Amino acid sequence: DQQVKQNSPSLSVQEGRISILNCDYTNSMFDYFLWYKKYPAEGPTFLISISSIKDKNEDGRFTVFLNKSAKHLSLHIVPSQPGDSAVYFCAAILGYDMRFGAGTRLTVKP
Protein backbone atom coordinates (compact mmCIF):
# COMPACT_ATOMS: atom_id res chain seq x y z
CA ASP A 1 0.00 0.00 0.00
CA GLN A 2 2.01 2.90 -1.33
CA GLN A 3 0.57 6.00 0.28
CA VAL A 4 2.91 8.39 -1.51
CA LYS A 5 3.44 8.06 -5.24
CA GLN A 6 5.76 9.69 -7.72
CA ASN A 7 4.57 8.49 -11.10
CA SER A 8 7.42 9.88 -13.18
CA PRO A 9 10.63 7.88 -12.65
CA SER A 10 12.65 10.42 -14.61
CA LEU A 11 12.59 13.97 -15.93
CA SER A 12 15.01 15.76 -18.23
CA VAL A 13 15.08 19.55 -18.64
CA GLN A 14 17.35 22.13 -20.18
CA GLU A 15 19.48 24.36 -17.99
CA GLY A 16 17.67 27.59 -17.16
CA ARG A 17 14.20 26.15 -17.68
CA ILE A 18 11.67 25.14 -15.05
CA SER A 19 11.65 21.65 -13.53
CA ILE A 20 8.34 20.41 -12.15
CA LEU A 21 8.31 17.26 -10.06
CA ASN A 22 4.99 15.79 -9.01
CA CYS A 23 3.79 13.70 -6.09
CA ASP A 24 0.41 12.25 -5.09
CA TYR A 25 -0.68 10.89 -1.74
CA THR A 26 -3.67 8.95 -0.47
CA ASN A 27 -3.77 9.57 3.30
CA SER A 28 -5.52 12.85 4.13
CA MET A 29 -4.14 12.66 7.70
CA PHE A 30 -0.59 13.52 6.73
CA ASP A 31 0.58 16.62 8.63
CA TYR A 32 3.55 17.78 6.62
CA PHE A 33 5.17 17.16 3.29
CA LEU A 34 8.81 17.35 2.37
CA TRP A 35 11.12 17.05 -0.57
CA TYR A 36 14.51 15.39 -0.29
CA LYS A 37 17.34 15.39 -2.78
CA LYS A 38 19.67 12.44 -3.13
CA TYR A 39 23.00 12.09 -4.91
CA PRO A 40 24.51 8.66 -5.64
CA ALA A 41 26.21 6.96 -2.66
CA GLU A 42 24.87 9.59 -0.26
CA GLY A 43 21.92 9.77 2.09
CA PRO A 44 18.94 11.98 1.22
CA THR A 45 19.23 15.64 2.20
CA PHE A 46 16.33 17.85 3.13
CA LEU A 47 15.30 20.40 0.52
CA ILE A 48 12.00 22.07 1.38
CA SER A 49 8.83 21.34 3.32
CA ILE A 50 5.23 22.49 3.61
CA SER A 51 2.61 22.20 6.30
CA SER A 52 -0.77 20.75 5.42
CA ILE A 53 -2.37 24.08 6.35
CA LYS A 54 -0.48 25.96 3.63
CA ASP A 55 -0.62 25.77 -0.13
CA LYS A 56 2.76 27.21 -1.06
CA ASN A 57 6.25 27.53 0.35
CA GLU A 58 9.24 29.16 -1.33
CA ASP A 59 12.94 28.91 -0.66
CA GLY A 60 15.12 30.54 -3.27
CA ARG A 61 14.82 28.65 -6.54
CA PHE A 62 12.61 26.00 -4.97
CA THR A 63 8.84 26.27 -4.49
CA VAL A 64 6.53 23.56 -3.21
CA PHE A 65 2.81 23.68 -3.96
CA LEU A 66 0.20 21.68 -2.08
CA ASN A 67 -3.29 20.96 -3.40
CA LYS A 68 -5.07 19.20 -0.53
CA SER A 69 -8.32 18.61 -2.40
CA ALA A 70 -6.43 16.75 -5.11
CA LYS A 71 -3.95 15.21 -2.63
CA HIS A 72 -1.16 16.44 -4.83
CA LEU A 73 2.06 18.33 -4.31
CA SER A 74 4.67 19.56 -6.69
CA LEU A 75 8.19 20.93 -6.55
CA HIS A 76 9.18 23.71 -8.94
CA ILE A 77 12.84 24.50 -9.55
CA VAL A 78 13.44 27.77 -11.39
CA PRO A 79 15.87 28.18 -13.03
CA SER A 80 17.17 24.63 -13.21
CA GLN A 81 20.93 24.14 -12.95
CA PRO A 82 23.12 21.13 -13.82
CA GLY A 83 23.93 20.74 -10.12
CA ASP A 84 20.24 20.03 -9.51
CA SER A 85 20.63 16.69 -11.28
CA ALA A 86 19.75 14.12 -8.61
CA VAL A 87 16.94 11.88 -7.44
CA TYR A 88 14.14 13.77 -5.71
CA PHE A 89 11.91 12.08 -3.15
CA CYS A 90 8.70 13.48 -1.82
CA ALA A 91 7.70 12.39 1.67
CA ALA A 92 4.71 12.78 3.95
CA ILE A 93 4.72 12.81 7.72
CA LEU A 94 2.30 11.60 10.33
CA GLY A 95 3.90 11.71 13.77
CA TYR A 96 7.15 9.75 13.62
CA ASP A 97 6.10 7.96 10.46
CA MET A 98 7.51 9.32 7.22
CA ARG A 99 6.34 7.75 3.96
CA PHE A 100 8.40 8.27 0.83
CA GLY A 101 7.61 8.20 -2.84
CA ALA A 102 9.75 6.09 -5.16
CA GLY A 103 11.68 9.10 -6.41
CA THR A 104 12.12 11.00 -9.67
CA ARG A 105 15.53 11.22 -11.30
CA LEU A 106 16.02 14.77 -12.58
CA THR A 107 18.64 15.43 -15.25
CA VAL A 108 19.41 19.05 -16.09
CA LYS A 109 21.25 19.34 -19.39
CA PRO A 110 23.71 22.21 -19.98
Next chain:
Amino acid sequence: NAGVTQTPKFQVLKTGQSMTLQCAQDMNHNSMYWYRQDPGMGLRLIYYSASEGTTDKGEVPNGYNVSRLNKREFSLRLESAAPSQTSVYFCASSVGRLAVQETQYFGPGTRLLVL
Protein backbone atom coordinates in the same frame (compact mmCIF):
# COMPACT_ATOMS: atom_id res chain seq x y z
CA ASN B 1 30.60 17.37 13.65
CA ALA B 2 30.14 14.21 11.55
CA GLY B 3 26.32 14.17 11.61
CA VAL B 4 25.03 10.63 11.12
CA THR B 5 27.59 7.88 10.50
CA GLN B 6 26.95 4.30 9.47
CA THR B 7 29.17 1.22 9.43
CA PRO B 8 29.88 -0.76 7.39
CA LYS B 9 29.48 0.95 4.02
CA PHE B 10 29.10 -2.34 2.19
CA GLN B 11 28.58 -5.95 3.28
CA VAL B 12 28.03 -9.29 1.60
CA LEU B 13 26.31 -12.02 3.59
CA LYS B 14 25.28 -15.57 2.90
CA THR B 15 21.70 -16.62 3.55
CA GLY B 16 21.25 -17.43 7.23
CA GLN B 17 24.17 -15.35 8.48
CA SER B 18 23.62 -12.62 11.02
CA MET B 19 25.00 -9.13 11.24
CA THR B 20 24.51 -5.80 12.94
CA LEU B 21 24.45 -2.45 11.18
CA GLN B 22 25.76 0.37 13.32
CA CYS B 23 24.56 3.97 13.37
CA ALA B 24 25.70 6.91 15.45
CA GLN B 25 24.79 10.60 15.51
CA ASP B 26 26.61 13.47 17.19
CA MET B 27 23.84 16.09 16.97
CA ASN B 28 22.29 15.27 20.37
CA HIS B 29 19.09 14.18 18.62
CA ASN B 30 16.44 12.32 20.57
CA SER B 31 14.93 10.28 17.74
CA MET B 32 16.59 7.80 15.40
CA TYR B 33 15.32 5.72 12.48
CA TRP B 34 16.25 2.84 10.20
CA TYR B 35 15.04 2.74 6.58
CA ARG B 36 15.61 0.48 3.66
CA GLN B 37 15.59 1.57 0.04
CA ASP B 38 14.86 -0.86 -2.77
CA PRO B 39 14.90 -0.21 -6.54
CA GLY B 40 11.71 1.45 -7.75
CA MET B 41 10.56 2.12 -4.21
CA GLY B 42 10.95 4.94 -1.78
CA LEU B 43 12.59 4.58 1.58
CA ARG B 44 10.56 2.42 3.93
CA LEU B 45 10.74 2.71 7.69
CA ILE B 46 11.89 -0.45 9.46
CA TYR B 47 12.08 0.70 13.08
CA TYR B 48 12.40 3.94 14.93
CA SER B 49 13.34 5.09 18.38
CA ALA B 50 11.47 8.18 19.51
CA SER B 51 13.78 8.61 22.49
CA GLU B 52 16.48 6.75 24.37
CA GLY B 53 15.05 3.54 25.81
CA THR B 54 12.15 3.22 23.38
CA THR B 55 11.80 1.50 20.03
CA ASP B 56 8.80 1.01 17.76
CA LYS B 57 8.03 -0.87 14.58
CA GLY B 58 7.75 0.93 11.29
CA GLU B 59 6.29 -0.16 8.01
CA VAL B 60 8.53 -3.21 7.35
CA PRO B 61 9.93 -4.59 10.65
CA ASN B 62 9.83 -8.33 9.94
CA GLY B 63 13.26 -10.00 10.02
CA TYR B 64 14.92 -7.17 11.94
CA ASN B 65 15.65 -6.19 15.51
CA VAL B 66 16.97 -2.90 16.84
CA SER B 67 18.76 -1.64 19.92
CA ARG B 68 18.94 1.95 21.09
CA LEU B 69 22.22 1.53 22.91
CA ASN B 70 22.33 5.12 24.18
CA LYS B 71 21.27 8.52 22.91
CA ARG B 72 23.93 8.48 20.17
CA GLU B 73 23.70 4.94 18.85
CA PHE B 74 20.97 2.89 17.19
CA SER B 75 21.80 -0.52 15.74
CA LEU B 76 19.89 -2.75 13.35
CA ARG B 77 20.33 -6.51 13.54
CA LEU B 78 19.55 -9.16 10.98
CA GLU B 79 19.42 -12.47 12.87
CA SER B 80 19.16 -14.74 9.82
CA ALA B 81 19.70 -12.85 6.59
CA ALA B 82 17.55 -13.60 3.55
CA PRO B 83 18.05 -12.54 -0.09
CA SER B 84 14.92 -10.36 0.26
CA GLN B 85 16.90 -8.23 2.69
CA THR B 86 19.33 -7.19 -0.02
CA SER B 87 18.92 -3.43 0.04
CA VAL B 88 20.48 -0.11 0.92
CA TYR B 89 19.94 0.73 4.57
CA PHE B 90 19.80 4.31 5.80
CA CYS B 91 19.92 5.50 9.35
CA ALA B 92 18.49 8.91 10.24
CA SER B 93 18.01 11.09 13.27
CA SER B 94 15.88 14.06 14.28
CA VAL B 95 15.57 16.32 17.31
CA GLY B 96 12.22 14.80 18.10
CA ARG B 97 8.81 14.30 16.61
CA LEU B 98 8.85 15.14 12.93
CA ALA B 99 7.42 18.51 11.99
CA VAL B 100 7.60 20.95 9.12
CA GLN B 101 10.48 22.79 10.80
CA GLU B 102 12.12 19.63 11.95
CA THR B 103 13.28 16.99 9.62
CA GLN B 104 15.56 14.01 9.58
CA TYR B 105 19.25 13.91 8.84
CA PHE B 106 20.39 10.83 7.00
CA GLY B 107 23.58 8.82 7.07
CA PRO B 108 25.36 7.80 3.85
CA GLY B 109 23.82 4.31 3.79
CA THR B 110 24.96 0.70 4.06
CA ARG B 111 24.69 -1.42 0.94
CA LEU B 112 23.87 -5.02 1.90
CA LEU B 113 23.94 -7.97 -0.47
CA VAL B 114 22.58 -11.32 0.73
CA LEU B 115 23.50 -14.26 -1.45
